[in-house]
Amino acid sequence: MPVEAREIRLASRPTGWPTAETFEFAEVELPSPGSGEVLVRNAFMSVDPYMRGRMNDVKSYVPPYELGKALEGGAVGEVVESGVDGVSPGDLVLHNSGWRSHALLTRFTKLRPIEGVSPSHFLGALGMPALTAYVGLLDIARFTPGETVFVSGAAGAVGGLVGQIAKLKGAKRVIGSAGSAEKVKHLTEKLGFDAAFNYRDGKVTQQLLAAAPDGIEVYFDNVGGDHLEAALWAMNNHGRVAACGSISGYNEEKLPPGPRNLHQVVTKRLTIRGFIVSDHNDRFQAMIDEVSAWLTAGKLVAEETVVDGLDNAPAAFLGMLRGENTGKMIVRL
C-alpha cells in the first residue's frame, strides 16, 4: 500500500553555520515495495557531525548531499511491508535513509533486538559512533593497557564511548574535555572518567597538563584546534593521536590556524593518524560482541539525548553541532 512520507531536503548549502534556510520539508508518495525492497517507517534517526561536511559542495570521502534532495544518515526503521524473503512487517532494520518518516530500501541490515537495550543504540553505543570509538582507540591509536588516554568532545556520542572503552580495557587514567560544568560532572560521576575539565574554563593546555601530571600516551581527537595543540604538549614519547574529527572548525568560513607545536611530533616521535570509520566495517562484529556484553552487564553507559519528531530534526542537528547533547543525539520519530 503506498504511503505518504515526509522528508527533509537540503534547500541551500550553508556558509558557516546552517540555518532554517538550509532545510526544507517535502511530502512524497512511496509505492509498495517491489521484489528486493522493503518499506519502513523510521523509528529513530541519527544526527552526526560528519553531516555538516556533506552539506558543502566539496569532494571528500563521502559525496556531498545534493541540493533539493532528501538528506541521508543512519536510521532505525520498522518494516511496514516487505518484498524481501526473511524480512517481515515489524522487523527492525538499520539503514542510511534517515531525515524522513518512511523509506523504501534495497540496502539495510536486519537487527537482532537485544533484551533491555533500546534499538536506538544501534545508532550510538552499538552503531557507527561505537565503531568509531573502538577502531580509533584500539586500531588507530593502538592503545595498550596501562596507558593514559585523553579524549576531547568527551560528552559526545563517540567521546563518551572512547573513555569508557579505554577504562574497560585497562587504561591507567582517562581524561576528558567537554563544554559545560554539567558535562564534566557527567564524565567523572557517571561515565567513570578519572578527570575531566570544561575547555571554556581556561587554556586547554594548562587544564590538560594539570589533569595529566604524568603526561598522556593517547589522544582521541574529536575537535582539533587548541585541543590538538594541548595534547601535543602533554604527550609522552611515542604517543599516538587518533584524528577522528575537528568539529571546532566545521562551521568556520576561514580555515583556522593549526597547532603551533607540531615540532613536538618530531622530538617526541609522535604519530598522528586520521581515519574514517566506514573503512573499518570488518571490525563491526568484534565491536558489537564486546560492547553489547558490557552493555548488558551494566558496565557501559549508553547515554542519549533524545529529541522528538521529524520537525525537530534540524534543531537537533544544530544543537548537536553546538554541543547541546550529552551522549548520542537521537531523533525519535
Added chain:
Amino acid sequence: MPVEAREIRLASRPTGWPTAETFEFAEVELPSPGSGEVLVRNAFMSVDPYMRGRMNDVKSYVPPYELGKALEGGAVGEVVESGVDGVSPGDLVLHNSGWRSHALLTRFTKLRPIEGVSPSHFLGALGMPALTAYVGLLDIARFTPGETVFVSGAAGAVGGLVGQIAKLKGAKRVIGSAGSAEKVKHLTEKLGFDAAFNYRDGKVTQQLLAAAPDGIEVYFDNVGGDHLEAALWAMNNHGRVAACGSISGYNEEKLPPGPRNLHQVVTKRLTIRGFIVSDHNDRFQAMIDEVSAWLTAGKLVAEETVVDGLDNAPAAFLGMLRGENTGKMIVRL
C-alpha cells in the same frame, strides 16, 4: 704525548638566530690516551640542523649543550695515539666530539675506508643524514615502489638522499623543493629528481600541485610550516608524512602557526609520524650496505659543500641554517 687542542664552546644561548657571541674559541691541553682511550686529530666535522635545538635550554631528545663547554657533533678523526687494542695511529674513527681540533675518546667507531669514497661521507651519504633519509623514507613513511614522493629541503644533506633513494627504489615520481634556482637545477639535472621548484618563487601549495598533478603518497618533511600544509593538500588517500624536522621554525622566537588544513588528515586518512634517527641505529648496517653499493656503482651522488678550517665552523653552521649548502655541509680541519 700531550697535544694543544682548540675547541669551540657555547658562549651564550641564542635567542633567534645564533651570532658571533654564541661561540667562543678556547685552547685546552689533552693528555696522552690512557687504557681504553684514543687521541684523534679531527679531519672532518659535521654541522647539522639539530644542533640549533641543542643550543636552547630545553628538555628534548638530546640534552642541551652546556654553557661554557665545547659543542659536540659528528666528526671523523685520524688516530694520533691509541690506548685501545686493534686501533692504531692513522686509523680513521667516527665519533661525536666535533667542534674541536683534537679529541680524547672512549666511544667511537673504527671506519673501514671505501675505495674512492671520501671519509667525509661517513658524516653524510654514509652517515647520520643517510640513515635519516633511509629510515624516514622506508620505515617511517613506508614508501613502496610506484609511489610519488615529495621532499622539502631537497638540496640539503638529508633531502638529496631521500629523493635519490626513492628513485633507486622505484618511485613513480620524485619532487623536491629548495631555496634557489641553482639548487632546483641541481636537483633535476644532477640528482635525478623528476621535478623541483624554488619555494621562494610563489606559494608552495600551487607549485607543488603543479609539479604533482596526480598527487603524492609520501612527504618527507624537513622544514615544516607552509611546506607541510602544501603536502597535506597534495596528498592522496592513505598518504604518509615522515616528520624529520622543521628548520623553518628553528630560529623563530615565537612559535609559527601550524598548517590550517589538518582536517585533511582525517578525510584522506593520512599518517604524520615523527622520528629521531638515533632510535634507529639497528638499521645502520642495512643502510651502509645499500648506499655504499650505489655510491661505488656511481648510481648515487654524494654532494658536499666543504668549508675549510675550524675557525670557519660557526660560519658554516650559520650558512647551513640559512641554506647556503648544497648537499652535506662539511667542515674540513
